[in-house]
Amino acid sequence: MSLVVMAAALFAAAPSVTPSADSLTPITIRMQAMVGNTPFQCGKEYPGIGTSGATITASDFRFYVHNVRLVTARGDTVRAAMAPQSPWQDREIALVDFENGAATCANGTPEMHPEFTVLAPAGDYQGVAFTVGVPFARNHSDMATQGPPLSLSRLFWSWNAGYKFLRVDMRATRPDSAATAWVIHLGSTGCTGAPGAKAPTSCTHGNRPEIALSGFNPTRDVIVADLGALLSRSDVRRNQPQTAMGCMAAPNDADCGGLFASLGLTHPNTTGADTPKFFRVERATATSSSR
Template sequence: MMKVLKKSRPALLLLSVLPLLQACEKPATVVRFSAQVGEQPLRCDTRYANIGKSGTPIELIDFRLYVRDITLVRANGEKHPLILEQDGTWQVDSIALLDFADGTGTCEAGSPATRLEVVGEAPDFDDYTGLEFKLGVPEDQNHLNGSTRPPPLNSTDMYWSWQGGYKFVSLDVRTPQHDAWVFHLGASDCKGSPGEGYSCAANNQATVTLNGFNPKSNQVVLDLAGLLSDSDLNHVIDNKTDYIAGCMSGRTDPECPALYEKVGLAADGTPQAVPASFIRVR
């Protein structure tokens, strides 16, 4: 006669409890970002007309940025930090890398991988009405050795070896006047070494505060038309006060103040309110 194996009581108990444990798991909270040019989605195969003060057409080459310390705000003012998923690729600690260039068309020098969201855990309230986050890498991690850091802090394209720190925002576009017009935001005029430490004239740490945001129904829009609205993309480099097309966070670069203002920084790097022209809620 064949024996029928009976499940032990501990096994039966585990099977009965498992659905309850699964039901208690917190659903992932996703903060979505949408890169746009005005109302058009940002793509690597599209030419965008009439951008900036000079009405210049642009084509995307690269657009990436670090965000961190994402916090959701309830209607009653309670703030709940988003505890990031440690995925080994895009997110580490409280820092996340966003990447909007897919390696096609005019972005062919980049990777095909993109990242348009930040994923983590937060209490599942329905009355979130605001979002806060910072642009860039924390000061205490900005000048560590990028080659030995975990992803996404090991991206060589996002690290300035000559500045000893990260690019917080890295935007490259092509115009009829310039093969590459750039906005690379990072700490300014940094001196020192990894062993001795660095000191910077300005750390350029910006904080974004957005009202009317609920992760279940809204996205954060990053609008390049708004970012570049006060910039002259046909500006001619004079090699005296201006050495590159665009801004690489130089303290005396005449093209930086207009861009700083859009990310919530004064010309000297002092934090100020972020206008809705570049970063807004949809």
């Protein structure tokens, strides 16, 4: 049984606990961006990516998380609130930022935030779950009135669609031509509202990945976001004709199939449950996976 399947079963079976406010302590969930077994870095070339073995260079790598839950050693699920840390976190949402505004990431920010901090009772935790994205209630507000971390225009898609939950921009090198752009912009699609509504009332595809990882101890482990795994079933040297470059979450874009499978989302062109997963757990001092 895979880590993700085991973790999903663990969280489904575990009773939920809501802690009292006076018993909370900050707990930091550390994350690391990798491309396979190589640490991610703006401007660095990564060969052998995807189904065509392309070489890529990234220019952005950021995503939002919310709805964090921790699982104790005895199986209780504890809902954790975000610890407000401007400009990266408010009480509900955190921005995880792996780019540093340097080299190819010049349109980003020099500051990075490869972690998020939650408030929960001190304890022996052995699992974590979270949702990638922005909650529906806040996804479709006017960005001009939003405070951080929802005030970044590069992560805002449109008033109707809301935010880009995950943004990865890159260039894929073809052996016979110049580098070509290929991006991952994950967000809600098919968003519509009632006549006269100031915001959408529903989206046919929410596209908020639910991530559950077992064997995770925040004092010892790190969550790896592996761009190589995310792209493993994609050909980043090509783009489906008459669609956005790369994947912008459209249900009719076959380029999204492998990415959605890696994130645990459904898509008409999914590449299956055996697709390597974007997130995994590793020891903070080691490079080997804990799966």
